[in-house]
C-alpha cells in the first residue's frame with residue numbers, strides 16, 4: 001500500500017459525569033491525515049494548517065505514536081505524515097487524540113493491520129501522554145471505535161463500545177485557551193462519599209440510558225457534581241449557556257472534555273441549530289469569538305478516504 005488518507009473525527013470526552021471514562025465521536029469537525037511509507041528509516045511530519053505544532057517526531061503527538069509502534073514491531077522503515085488539523089488544539093474536542101489515534105490507525109493500515117483496535121488505543125495513549133501528561137483514552141477510544149465508548153479501564157485496556165443514540169450534538173468552541181493540563185491541575189484530589197454516590201448514579205444512569213435508547217434518562221443523568229463545578233469557572237458564561245440550552249430543548253450537556261468547548265445533546269436538528277446560535281450570540285456579546293458545530297453522533301470513527 002503506497003499512500004493512505006484518513007478522516008479523523010473530533011470527540012467529546014467525559015460526557016459530563018464520566019470523567020476519563022466516557023467519550024463520543026462527532027461528524028464535525030475532523031482532521032485529515034495522509035501517510036506514506038519510506039524506505040529510509042526516518043519520520044517526516046508535515047503540517048498543512050496554521051497551528052505551528054512541532055514537527056520533530058519526539059515532540060509531536062502523531063510522531064511519538066509512530067515511533068512507539070515501529071519500535072514495538074521492530075521495523076526499520078520510515079513514515080511521512082501530512083496532517084491538516086481542523087480540530088483546533090486546546091479546544092476540548094479531542095484534537096490531540098485525533099492526531100494520536102489517526103497516527104496509530106494510519107500506520108497500522110499501511111502495515112497491513114498487524115495491530116488490534118485495543119493495541120491501537122494502547123499506542124495512541126502515548127500521544128495523549130505527550131499532550132497532557134496523562135494516559136487517558138476517553139477521546140481516543142471513540143475516535144477509533146466510533147459512537148460512544150466506555151473506558152472500563154485504561155490499564156489494562158478494557159474498552160466497551162456502547163450503542164449510539166440517534167441524537168444531535170450542538171457544540172461551541174469559544175476562542176479562550178484552557179490547557180488540559182491546567183484544567184486537570186485544579187481538580188480536587190479527594191471527593192466526598194456522598195458526591196461519589198451521586199456521580200455513580202449518574203454514570204450508571206447515562207450508560208443505561210444509552211443502551212436502552214432512553215433519551216430522558218440520558219438527559220437527567222448528564223450531571224456532574226465533581227468536575228464541572230470546579231472547571232466551569234474557567235469558561236465565561238458557562239452556567240447561563242447551560243440554562244438557556246435546556247430552555248431551548250437540550251436533553252443535557254456540559255463541558256466538552258477539559259473545555260473550553262461546551263456541548264449539548266438534543267433530539268432534533270432545529271433545536272441543535274437554535275442552541276448553537278444562542279451560544280455564539282452569548283459569546284459575541286462579551287467580545288469572544290467562537291466556532292460552532294452541529295453534528296450527528298459519528299458511528300464510524302476514523303475513516304479511510
Ligand code: HSE
Pocket residue numbers: 013014019020021092094136138139180183184257258
Ligand atoms: N477526560 C479528560 C479530562 C479529557 O477531562 O481532562 C481531556 O481531553
